[in-house]
Amino acid sequence: MFKMFVTLFRGGVAEAGEAIADRNALLILDQQLRDATAAFDRAKKALAVAIAQDQQETVRLDATKARIAGLELRVGAALDAGDELLAHEGAEAIAALEADRDAAATAQALFAAEILRLRRHVAQAQTRIAELDRGRRLARASEAVRDMRRGRVEGARPHEATLAEAEQTLRRLRERQTQAEAADLALEELDGAATASITEKLAARGYGPRLKPTAEDVLARLRSKPAKTA
DSSP, rough: OHHHHHHHHHHHHHHHHHHHHHHHHHHHHHHHHHHHHHHHHHHHHHHHHHOOOOHHHHHHHHHHHHHHHHHHHHHHHHHHHHHHHHHHHHHHHHHHHOOOOOHHHHHHHHHHHHHHHHHHHHHHHHHHHHHHHHHHHHHHHHHHHHHHHHHTEEEEEEOOHHHHHHHHHHHHHHHHHHHHHHHHHHHHHHHHHHHHHHHHHHHHTTSSOOOOHHHHHHHHHTSOOOOOOO
16 A cells, blocks of 8 residues: 555656646756757867867877988988998987877877767757757747637636737727717717808808809899890
8 A cells, every 4th residue: 555655656746747847848948958059069169179189280290200201311311421320320210200100190090080070979969959949949939829829728817918808909999989080070060060050141141152042143144144146
């Protein structure tokens, strides 16, 4: 029984840990990407140091080869002159330099192979980090859209407005604006009607020009026209 309770407790802890990881997946991914980027930067710096050291070894190896070539000329000249003792001393120096040259060449070959391997590793890591960063940005955008739509799916938080509520507010605002515009138009029409009414009264009393022709105006215009001949 005790073992069963322990197993149940461990299962609950594991499930709670998975739930926490799911809820904070983006935060975890951000930190993991930062850690991977930091490791990548360290690897790049180490590779740069290795390349610089390899270049220095190449310079030293070339200098050794040049010294060997110079000593060989001098030892040859000593042999031609019959100076066996000095020629032997020069040959010993050449042998030591050649041993150093061969060891340096072997080390440089191994170093170059390791640098090539590190270059491939850094290039692969850079590609993977770029893919992770793109995926992280897409995941964050998807999460933002899901949060925006959450009001239609899961129910919004008490302090958050949903998209549907914003649309409803916009509809109410437009209705109020339409009503206000209609009221302003009706008021303008009423004001215009009142102005027209007083204008008509003044014109009927003969104050100012008439607003519309009367029968007397038509008869006067017809009488003023010259008579047509048959």
